[in-house]
Amino acid sequence: MSNRKQIAISIGDLNGIGIQLALENHHAICELVKPIYSIDRVMLEQAASKLNLSIPEGFQTIEEIAPYFEIEPGVVSQASGAYAYASFGKAVELARTDTVDAICTLPIHKKAWEMAGVKYKGHTDALRDFFDAEAIMMLGCPKMYVALYTEHVPLKEVAERINTKELTRFLLDFYHTANPKNTVAVLGLNPHAGDDGVLGDEENIIKEAIQDAHRALGKQAFTAPLVPDVAFTPRVREHYTHYIAMYHDQGLAPLKALYFDEGINVSLNLPILRTSVDHGTAFDIAYQGAALNALSYINAIRYIKERDEK
CATH class of the missing domain: 3.40.718.10 (Isopropylmalate Dehydrogenase)
Incomplete structure (x- = not known):
């Protein structure tokens, strides 16, 4: 020892x-x-x-x-x-x-x-x-880790904080410091991930940031924005160990419902x-x-x- x-x-x-x-x-x-x-x-x-x-x-x-x-x-x-x-x-x-x-x-x-x-x-x-x-807050356990793009900010401010430059930097920093073994699941912001703009267009910004991150990495490391209300279902979860949520409760409500007693908080980057x-x-x-x-x-x-x- x-x-x-x-x-x-x-x-x-x-x-x-x-x-x-x-x-x-x-x-x-x-x-x-x-x-x-x-x-x-x-x-x-x-x-x-x-x-x-x-x-x-x-x-x-x-x-x-x-x-x-x-x-x-x-x-x-x-x-x-x-x-x-x-x-x-x-x-x-x-x-x-x-x-x-x-x-x-x-x-x-x-x-x-x-x-x-x-x-x-x-x-x-x-x-x-x-x-x-730019420390990154990641919570969870080996079965599922969730990183938060925005943390302790009012919900009404989340959308305005989603921009291509900052989200791209976040994605790259997360990938280099979390060392995920599989593709990282990225959540959309809006219900149904925007429904092609019917319910919001922030997913276009998220997609652009993902594409920029992929170009920088030289490989595909992140999913397209996933529909948030199905991203944590068993059928989807079996494919991913690492998630990126756009805001606090979007990621932590399902995480704590599933793994409250065993979850931890890690400061990355x-x-x-x-x-x-x-x-x-x-x-x-x-x-x-x-x-x-x-x-x-x-x-x-x-x-x-x-x-x-x-």
Whole structure:
């Protein structure tokens, strides 16, 4: 096991379930990688005490993350938001300096970040700024990954953001960093993929971007725009493992209906590798002794372990 990758795990919002996941699954994680947890010992001991959990042997921490605070289970707070952001920043810095091979992020609360004065809506936005790179958000599991062309934007703004130049760049960046083995399924925007312009003409822009990407790649790598309401049916899914959706719920509603417990979040097109659980802070069950499903967390770590090994 000496060749295990070393990864930094940002602890997320300490008022949520992330620290419970980290404590309860430490030994399983150590079978896959060498984890460093971006939390100081004082906050770790407080969280473990509130959870009535022992701190596993070899649970490596980092000192001087952010000011200490009193953990308030299930509460959105400025202090927890500030700590979560600082924990993330420390993990990123370890990856930037090649101290670790990758980072995995446990769930944050976006409102807590906002209350702490953080200007970013989430990890992916921050990573774009940190590295001046067009990070791509891809979610899913080996059975089906979905990348989002637009992410956390109002639905009314999606159509105006679809243009040939930006979509072509997105397609090429995705293809080079996701390394799909099969043709990538690209979704149309409109019902029935526009019905030849009867229900919208954005599909013409999508087609043009696909053609430009194919010329740049020198091969056919993407489908023509698929009708969104049939693209995730079993008969279609059996042909594809990677999808590109035009907007958030178009891709994530079917993904989570099919693979909610096992899905992960991956940030592509960055100089570092970052994965995350694909669920939130679960404030409603935090510190209540609930049994947590750790499959998303384990899969996020497993993706790092297996990346570049195949």
